[in-house]
Amino acid sequence: MIPHVKNRPLMLQRFPNGIDKEGWVQQEIGKHFPDWIARVTVPKSKGHVTHPMANDKPSLLYLANQACITVHEWMSRVDKIDMPDLMIIDLDPGPSSSFSDVKRAARMTRALLDELSLPSFVKTTGSKGLHLAVPLKRRESFEEVHETASLIGEVLSAREPELVTTEFRKEKRRGRLFLDMHRNQYGQHAVAPYSVRALPGAPVSCPLDWDELSSSTLTAQTFTLKNVPRRLEGDGDPWREIKKRAVSLARARKALAEMG
């Protein structure tokens, strides 16, 4: 988990009284957090926020001991905070979507990314859907990445209008899977790879190999606190090469413009 979250502003979901009791989300680092927890101050619409980071194992353990169940990460890193190194596509199933719809949507998104010569990685969210990630060389701003993701969403919803939608309003989705591209804006975040969710069974947002999508038993909650350690010991992290695959979006943006 640490290589993935390292040097990213984090958002924490904490449940000191158990996941069946009230919890809260926390952006600002706690005043009592020890000074060996790295932090980063970023400008927000209203002033600035100092986020905690988890750059080493003791930091992650401290967060866990603070009843932080789920860690959400920014799409950029401290040394270039305005330039995301990830584009995230969130596949969020609607009430009338099955998980095989989610897998279909993931494959068709991957196919489009392939057409655009963009590398893609997939992970479970540990909740209901899947996340696709495109590693970036940090040549584009949040605005440009978000614009690109939105265009990708438009192409996909035009290709499969009965399966997916980019409609923000639930009432306009008609039960369809929501292609949420809004994670690619400044100040937004997504559940971090290998983070546990505050749900029964402790499901984990787990990086996958693409061929694992063909498993008929796979769901967003297949991987858990219980079974992920052994999985990592065995096969390692399916995303270990993600950084090396980073690309610029320049060509893809040109190609998308031509698709209309």
Add this chain to the structure above:
DNA sequence: GGCACAT
């Protein structure tokens, strides 16, 4: 979980 602050 832990702190500031009120009672």
Add this chain to the structure above:
DNA sequence: ATGTGCCAACGCCGG
């Protein structure tokens, strides 16, 4: 000594 509040934020919408 014990209790309570606090620990996010953002676009969109209607009032």
Add this chain to the structure above:
DNA sequence: CCGGCG
């Protein structure tokens, strides 16, 4: 302009 909603 504000509060509630997603």
